[in-house]
Amino acid sequence: MTTPRITLTVLPHDAHGIPAIEYADTLRWRLPDHTVRLAETPEEQLRLVAKSTVVTGKQLDEELIEAAPDLRLFACITGGVDHLPFDSFEANDVAVTNASGVHGPNIAAHVFGWILMSGGWTKATDGSDGESGDAFSRSPNSREVLSPSSAWGRSERRSFVG
Numbered sequence: 001m002t003t004p005r006i007t008l009t010v011l012p013h014d015a016h017g018i019p020a021i022e023y024a025d026t027l028r029w030r031l032p033d034h035t036v037r038l039a040e041t042p043e044e045q046l047r048l049v050a051k052s053t054v055v056t057g058k059q060l061d062e063e064l065i066e067a068a069p070d071l072r073l074f075a076c077i078t079g080g081v082d083h084l085p086f087d088s089f090e091a092n093d094v095a096v097t098n099a100s101g102v103h104g105p106n107i108a109a110h111v112f113g114w115i116l117m118s119g120g121w122t123k124a125t126d127g128s129d130g131e132s133g134d135a136f137s138r139s140p141n142s143r144e145v146l147s148p149s150s151a152w153g154r155s156e157r158r159s160f161v162g
Contacts, residue, residue, distance in 0.1 A: 007070075011057025012040045016102060053073070
């Protein structure tokens with residue numbers, strides 16, 4: 001059984017800092033058995049979306065949805081989809097997906113950075129730790145916890161504001 005060939009149109013929206021042309025090139029590389037096209041102008045968008053099975057971008061107008069009889073999927077490149085015309089998608093039997101979770105790793109890194117900078121984990125630079133100043137010192141109102149370095153066999157302790 002062969003997989004049906006899809007025609008995918010990439011709209012000219014950057015995907016989380018990746019220019020649309022690079023996004024289209026990546027999709028071409030990852031989907032070599034399918035047609036991937038980049039629609040850069042409004043005229044190209046109307047012409048290419050009308051012949052597409054899948055469209056990806058931040059937004060798809062009702063006019064473009066109506067002009068695409070073969071469209072089956074809109075792959076939104078944002079996490080939120082409240083801005084999309086769901087009545088038109090439903091009326092034209094078009095499924096919608098999003099980039100849910102795309103910000104998870106960045107948010108986790110940001111939160112961890114704030115925890116480290118919150119005063120619970122402060123870098124000792126005055127040598128008060130008895131070493132070269134390359135350790136962490138305990139802050140006021142904090143409790144000791146084992147540091148992540150304990151996983152490598154060290155028994156260092158770190159401070160964490162509790």
